[in-house]
Amino acid sequence: MFSTRTNKPFLLIPLLLLPSAHAIVSIYQTPQQSILSAERVASSAAAAGTPIPYKGLPAYNTTGLQAPPPPEAGSFPTQVTLQLADAPMLNVSIPQKSSFFGFSIEMSVVNQVLGSNASVLQVPFLNLMANLQQRTGRIDIRVGGNTQETATLVDSLDDGRIIEKDHALATNPTGTPPLRFTPELLYMLRNISEHVNIRWHLGVPFNDTSNFRLQIAEQGQAILGDYLIGLQVGNEPDLYVSHNHRPPDYGPEDYFHEFGSLIQAMIADEDKLTPRPKTLLLGPSIQFNWTAEEVWNTGFIDAYTDNLAFLSVERYPNDNCAVAFPNDPGQTFHDPQKSLNQYLSHGATSGALQLYANSTSIAVQKGKPFLMFETNTASCGGFSGISDAFAGALWGVDWGMKLASMNFSGALFHVGGQSVSYNPFTPPPSNESTFHQWSVGPIYYSALVVGEAMGTSNTSQVLDLQNSAAAVFAPSFTPLADQFAAYGIWENGHLARILYINFVTDASGAHDVNVTMNLDQPILQGSVQVKYLQAPTVAQKGNYTWAGQTFGGNFQSDGRPVGTENIQSITCTSPTQCTVKIPAPAAALVFLSPTGGQDATQKGAPQTTFATTAITKFRNTATVDPLVLSTSNGRSGALGVGSTSPEGTKNSGPVVRVGFTMVIGGVLIGAIFLIIA
Known part of the structure; x- marks a missing residue:
C-alpha cells in the first residue's frame, strides 16, 4: 500500500480481509458456499473423475478441471484462408475508446x-x-x-x-x-x-x-x-x-x-x-x-x-x-x-x-x-x-x-x-x-x-470476422465457429490488427491453426508482429503468459509483470499475404502496422511502476516513486493541502483531504512497513 506524510513518506501494507463476494447478488457468510455445498459438488466431481473440491477461500482454490479432448481429426480445419480489406468492412463497429x-x-x-x-x-x-x-x-x-x-x-x-x-x-x-x-x-x-x-x-x-x-x-x-x-x-x-x-x-x-x-x-x-x-x-x-x-x-x-x-x-x-x-x-x-x-x-x-x-x-x-x-x-x-x-x-x-x-x-x-x-x-x-x-x-x-x-487512438472499430458476410474464408470456416474466433480491428480507417483465439487444447500441435491473410491492398511491410496469450491447457491455473510475461500463480504478484516481453516477428510472403499460427490453446494479436496503426511496441503512456528504494523486510517490496510522492496529495488532513493535479476542475472541491498515518518507531504490528528514503 502507498502512504504519505509531511516529512518522510512511507509505504504501508496493512492486514485486510473482508469476507464478502458478489456476482448477480452479493454473497456473504462464505462458509456456506465452501462447506455446506461440498457434498453436492463432491458427488458431481466424483462422477466426473475429478478431485474432491478444495474447501478454503474460493479465490485461491488450486483444484482444477480436465481440459476437454481436442476435436476428432478432420472436424477442425487447421489451414484457413481469410480475405480482408484495408478499409473498414461491412458491419464494423462504432469507434471504440481505448478504455473499453x-x-x-x-x-x-x-x-x-x-x-x-x-x-x-x-x-x-x-x-x-x-x-x-x-x-x-x-x-x-x-x-x-x-x-x-x-x-x-x-x-x-x-x-x-x-x-x-x-x-x-x-x-x-x-x-x-x-x-x-x-x-x-x-x-x-x-x-x-x-x-x-x-x-x-x-x-x-x-x-x-x-x-x-x-x-x-x-x-x-x-x-x-x-x-x-x-x-x-x-x-x-x-x-x-x-x-x-x-x-x-x-x-x-x-x-x-x-x-x-x-x-x-x-x-x-x-x-x-x-x-x-x-x-x-x-x-x-x-x-x-x-x-x-x-x-x-x-x-x-x-x-x-x-x-x-x-x-x-x-x-x-x-x-x-x-x-x-x-x-x-x-x-x-x-x-x-x-x-x-x-x-x-x-x-x-x-x-x-x-x-x-x-x-x-x-x-x-x-x-x-x-x-x-x-x-x-x-x-x-x-x-x-x-x-x-x-x-x-x-x-x-x-x-x-x-x-x-x-x-x-x-x-x-x-x-x-x-x-x-x-x-x-x-x-x-x-x-x-x-x-x-x-x-x-x-x-x-x-x-x-x-x-x-x-489501441490508444480511440478510433478503433471491431468486426467479428466469423459472423461477417464480408469476410470470406476458405475452406469453410463454419466448423470453427465453436472453437475458434477471429476479430478485425480498424484504426483511423485502416486495418491495423487481427485477433485470433484458439480454444482447443492439444500439446501435439495437431490443432494449431494456420491462418493465411489475403489483403486487398499492399499494406504489409515485410513482416507482422504477434503477441501470444498462452498456457499449456485451458485448465491451467496461474502462470499464463502474455507476450512472454506473467504475474505468476497465487500470492506471487506485486502487480508488475515478470519476464522479458516477447514479440514475435513473422515474415510475410508478399505485401498482401501473410500466414500466422495460432497454437492450441492461445490468443494471438497480430499487428499489421498499416498507415495510421501502431506497432506492438508502441504504448499509450509511459511505463509507471511503484517500487521501493529502501525496505525493512524483503517481501512485498512494491512502493512508489519518491518523485511521484513529492507531488501527491498525501499529507495530514489538518494541513488543508489542495490537489496538485493539473487536471483539477471547477467541479472538484478546493481541498483533497487525505488521512494521516502514524507509525511509532517504524513498526506496525501485523503489517509490512516499507520506507521510501
Missing part, C-alpha cells in the same frame, strides 16, 4: 482492493492499473453493486474505518448487509486518480425512493470532479421483487417513474448539487427478468435523454448460485466440468449476447453509449476451474471483443472478495499479508489483450 475493458468493484470490498483510506493505497492495485494505463491511457472503474443500494454516507465511523457493514440488518435473501461509509472513501478514489488515470462510476442508493440519499452525488462531484463519469440509478431493478426490495407487481414502468423521481430530487438539491451530476446518470442496469426493450418501451431514453450519460445492462452467461445458496431449492446446479465447453465456444458467446443486438442499435441511433456495466464468467462467485483458469482468460478476450463488435461502448468485469473465483486480481488474506503477495486472475490477462487490441 474496465472493472466493477463491489463497494463492500474497496478497503480490501483499493486501500484502507485516502493516504494508504494498495500498491499492487496501482501497479496493475499502471500496466493498463501504459497500454490504453485510461481505465474506467465502477464502485458499487448490490451493496451500494443500502449504503449511507456518514461523517465518520466510531472505529475510524472508511466503510463498515451491519450484518445484524442483513435480512434480505442475498445476505447483503447495509453499508455505512465516510467521505474518506471518495478521497481515496480521488488520490488513486492522481497517480493513475482512472475515471469512476458510482451509484446512488435506490432502496428508499421516498427519501433519496444524494450525499454520494454531492460529495462525489466535490471530491472527484471530472474523474466522476457516471452515477448508476438502481442496480438490477428487475431483481428487486425476487430480493424482496419491491412489491410483487413492480415492473419497468415503476422503475421509469422512480428514475424520474430521482431527477426531481436532484433538481431540488440545487444548493448542494451543481448541474453536472444530473447529466451523469445511467440505467437501467437490468439482468434477465426484464428485457431491455421493455424498459425502452416506457419512453425511458427520450424522457431522460438530457440526464442519461450511458445506457446500461448487466450480464453473466451462467450462474453458480446453487453452490452459493445451497438451501435455495429454486437454484439449478451447474457442474463446472460439464459447463467448461460453454466457455470454449465462440458460438456460445455470440448466442448469449445476441439478445442485445437491437438495444445496441437503438443506443447508436439515440447517440448514447451502451455499457455492459457488470459482467464476468458466472454469477454467484463464478466456477472454480473455469473462472480462475486459462479458459476464463480466453473467454474474457472473446466476450470483451464480441461486446465491442456489437457496439457496446464498454465492459466492466466484476471484482468481489476472497469468496469468489472470478476476480481479475485478489489481495491475500489478512493473516497472510506479511508473506504473501497478490493473486492475478485470468480476467486481468484478458484486459491486457483487449486493451492492446483496442
